[in-house]
Amino acid sequence: MSSAVQTLKNSGLRHTGSREEVLDLFLSADHALAHSDIEHGLGPDHDRVTIYRTLRTFLDKGIIHKVLDDEGGTKYALCRETCTDGHHQHEHVHFKCETCGQTTCLDEVHIPAVSLPQGYNRKEMNLLIQGVCSDCNK
Numbered sequence: 001m002s003s004a005v006q007t008l009k010n011s012g013l014r015h016t017g018s019r020e021e022v023l024d025l026f027l028s029a030d031h032a033l034a035h036s037d038i039e040h041g042l043g044p045d046h047d048r049v050t051i052y053r054t055l056r057t058f059l060d061k062g063i064i065h066k067v068l069d070d071e072g073g074t075k076y077a078l079c080r081e082t083c084t085d086g087h088h089q090h091e092h093v094h095f096k097c098e099t100c101g102q103t104t105c106l107d108e109v110h111i112p113a114v115s116l117p118q119g120y121n122r123k124e125m126n127l128l129i130q131g132v133c134s135d136c137n138k
């Protein structure tokens with residue numbers, strides 16, 4: 001069984017061709033994917049709505065998380081382990097490389113604790129650091 005199929009099974013999701021293909025894209029990428037990357041990766045026989053719904057389902061099931069990019073774009077990346085209770089258990093830094101344009105999860109780098117004024121409830125945190133990644137620094 002491929003790891004994509006295994007992940008769908010573990011998350012209680014029905015196996016469909018597009019779910020498996022989208023998941024395969026994430027499993028083979030080592031950086032976050034934008035909606036357009038996924039469209040290009042899948043080819044023309046997948047429509048935008050199906051891809052959108054698939055991403056939505058994966059977000060809800062804790063398989064992928066949102067990566068806020070610069071300029072207001074959204075990318076998505078695999079959760080290292082399935083997030084069963086919201087995505088706040090892995091609040092890590094994201095790094096956007098100005099040279100290759102790719103955004104990577106720095107899973108080991110946690111977002112420092114931030115205390116909010118009274119009356120504010122935190123739902124999610126995003127921290128994007130921009131610079132040059134280790135591949136481009138060689």
Ligand SMILES: [Zn+2]
Pocket residue numbers: 062063064065079080082083086087088090
């Ligand atoms: Zn997550």
Ligand SMILES: [Zn+2]
Pocket residue numbers: 097098099100101102132133134135136
């Ligand atoms: Zn780079």
Ligand SMILES: [Zn+2]
Pocket residue numbers: 065067077092093094104105106
């Ligand atoms: Zn991430």
